Amino acid sequence: MKISVQREDFDSGLEIRHLSGNGKIGAIASFVGLVREVPMTLEHYAGMTEREIAKIVEEAKTRWKVSDASVIHRYGELQPGDQIVLVAVASAHRGDAFAACEFIMDYLKTRAPFWKKEHRDEGPNWVEAKSSDDDAAGRWDAAAKKKAG
Amino acid sequence: MKVKVLFFAALREQLGTSGEEIELPSGVSTVAGLREHLKSRGGAFEKAFGQKTLVRTAVNQDMVQAGARIKAGDEVAFFPPVTGG
Numbered sequence: 218m219k220i221s222v223q224r225e226d227f228d229s230g231l232e233i234r235h236l237s238g239n240g241k242i243g244a245i246a247s248f249v250g251l252v253r254e255v256p257m258t259l260e261h262y263a264g265m266t267e268r269e270i271a272k273i274v275e276e277a278k279t280r281w282k283v284s285d286a287s288v289i290h291r292y293g294e295l296q297p298g299d300q301i302v303l304v305a306v307a308s309a310h311r312g313d314a315f316a317a318c319e320f321i322m323d324y325l326k327t328r329a330p331f332w333k334k335e336h337r338d339e340g341p342n343w344v345e346a347k348s349s350d351d352d353a354a355g356r357w358d359a360a361a362k363k364k365a366g
Numbered sequence: 367m368k369v370k371v372l373f374f375a376a377l378r379e380q381l382g383t384s385g386e387e388i389e390l391p392s393g394v395s396t397v398a399g400l401r402e403h404l405k406s407r408g409g410a411f412e413k414a415f416g417q418k419t420l421v422r423t424a425v426n427q428d429m430v431q432a433g434a435r436i437k438a439g440d441e442v443a444f445f446p447p448v449t450g451g
Contacts, residue, residue, distance in 0.1 A: 264427055330448050346447030
């Protein structure tokens, strides 16, 4: 399990190869988020960020069979095309790997204390939270209730 | 009772500070109480803490609701809804 909140870029190929499975994993699903169109500064709450991501990964492990996972999130000044976040999940089968990867990403967007400030031509602007992100995270609760009920 | 208060992102800029140590008036023992106390300072604080739904709170780095209790030495962080990922 690797969780890193860092200023530096990352090599997603390297991170994926470092996921461990001792020959028992059959699938690795990964997601890489990039800066789109506008330069930005990412601020975070050092300490809490790592704790929140760890909680999200632990939650994913209670819902799916997760053999290993790696979550890397950058902060600081980022340019269009730069990598922001990596979520990679290793599991025995692809279903669990895909679902856990998407779940971690959805929860990260609504729970991990990061804030984006975009630097547009007309001036800097803090990005507002989107209700569509809350909806994306909320559907996992609905799915869990349906499964339980 | 002293607590450490932190502000992040747009809230930090609005208030012009990233945080401070605050001596709480007696009777203030919850997040809601602390918010009211900060709001009573007026100016940017009144404006920021007047819009309740737009400010989230964490106590000792765990997200909490307004009714959560606070005690001496706690780290109480206020911030806008998160926008990472």
